[in-house]
Amino acid sequence: MEKPTRLALLKEIAEFLNEETETYSMMYGALKSLIEGSEFSTGWIFFIDEAGQHELISDVDLPGALSKHNCKYMREGTCWCVQAYQNKKLTKASNIINCSRINLANRAYHEETDGITHHATVPLRSGDEQFGLLNVATPYTTHYSEENLELLESVAFQIGSAIKRILLTDQEKEAARISERNRLARDLHDSVNQMLFSVKLTAHAAYGMSKEAVSQEAFQMIEQTSQQAVNEMRALIWQLKPVGLEQGLVNALKKYSELLQLELNVQVEGLINLPNLIEENIYRIIQEAMNNTKKYGNTHRIDLVLKQQKQCLNVEIKDYGEGFDVIEAQHQYSHGLNNMRQRTKMIHGKIDIVSQPQMGTCIHIVVPL
Missing domain, CATH: 3.30.450.40 (GAF domain)
Structure with a gap:
């Protein structure tokens, strides 16, 4: 040719x-x-x-x-x-x-x-x-x-x-996404979440007023389903807007892990005091790792190490789950992994993802400060 x-x-x-x-x-x-x-x-x-x-x-x-x-x-x-x-x-x-x-x-x-x-x-x-x-x-x-x-x-x-x-x-897209996520989080919290909570309360009240076993069973199922929907909605709102981040990165991550029903073990070295842009992106990267563990890892335990030094922030996220082939995932341009890399690049950091099938996953991030 x-x-x-x-x-x-x-x-x-x-x-x-x-x-x-x-x-x-x-x-x-x-x-x-x-x-x-x-x-x-x-x-x-x-x-x-x-x-x-x-x-x-x-x-x-x-x-x-x-x-x-x-x-x-x-x-x-x-x-x-x-x-x-x-x-x-x-x-x-x-x-x-x-x-x-x-x-x-x-x-x-x-x-x-x-x-x-x-x-x-x-x-x-x-x-x-x-x-x-x-x-x-x-x-x-x-x-x-x-x-x-x-x-x-x-x-x-x-x-x-x-x-x-x-x-x-x-x-530019990230700034627009943050603005849109915040708007959606407010709308979901103020409308859909409140309506689901109202359905739950109404079903609970109806269960107490009903005398028929079939009706009581139906109202009880509606209450349980509504509570599950409320829990799912809260997790979705947290993904859209990291509520609680103003109280610190560790606090926000622990609350999010509770929503995902994950056991998050956090080890902190130094005072974690980060600029807003770095804190937001580190939160999103760890959040993505936690979501991946929940969906694919087949484990409920994650170890997190946050170490802030004078010139850099070191982050290590480790689970003991299924793991995956990193090279194969790179060739397939995994959306989640690419998001983590793009966010790390945005804050001038370096990310290293180490994983093998049945050997868990370890993600190490270094960000200059």
Whole structure:
């Protein structure tokens, strides 16, 4: 199949990016188009936080040596390009003469390298804001042409602009969602919840006044069903608006766990005093984890550790339930997991989700303060 011209490829990627609204699927789709439409045979994208910690976000056609053990060599350790990026020394598309990640993988699995020994790299940026690195490679290539580096620079600029657009759009959507959730919570509390409570009281009174067994049984069932509906409505209102958050994060989480009938064991280290934006998003992330445990974990126990230090907040959420395959969930673009990652990104944090079938789930979050 003939490769598109450079202009046609850039147009194709630009059109794709303009239509995408989700960061992770956008990254993968743009990278896939670049690899399939150029001389590059493989590529990967790192997100890099303010502390210099990198996260492998997307990869396409990695050789076996690099994809072994859940891309171990790509996820662990450090390398020149990440360090240069963090030190502000990597400002444009560049050749990497010697990559420690590729070297380590190739030494361990020299028969599965696909001829990949060197790669090119370029920072993903929008204006003065940087998000990470786009890396590409071609078999048996130790030096990439200026033309290929220019193509890489153009694609990186497009992706960086798309990341910034999605982040701004997400912030606007989040503000609108919070406003709408608050309105719905008020409406549900003031109307539907009150009506259900009235039905419950009426059924209780009717049960006491009735002399017929059949009528008493019916009124008793109406009262019980109404109470269940009231409980469900309260849980829904809590999901829409974290009532009680003004009394502290721990207090709000404990009350929400009671609504879900979960046993929440909380360990607090330091004084948990957070800015409103961080507190709201941390609450939502933990809430999502609790909901997942309730729905899929087949357990009622969750351990939560909140540790606030001078420069960061550490959060660990752990259950002992069913667990799941994290890699499979990433490939399926799980809505709940992506929400947690997006919220963490919004507050400039880093999230690590560790889980295996029948081995429970542990979520670790670090947020700079």
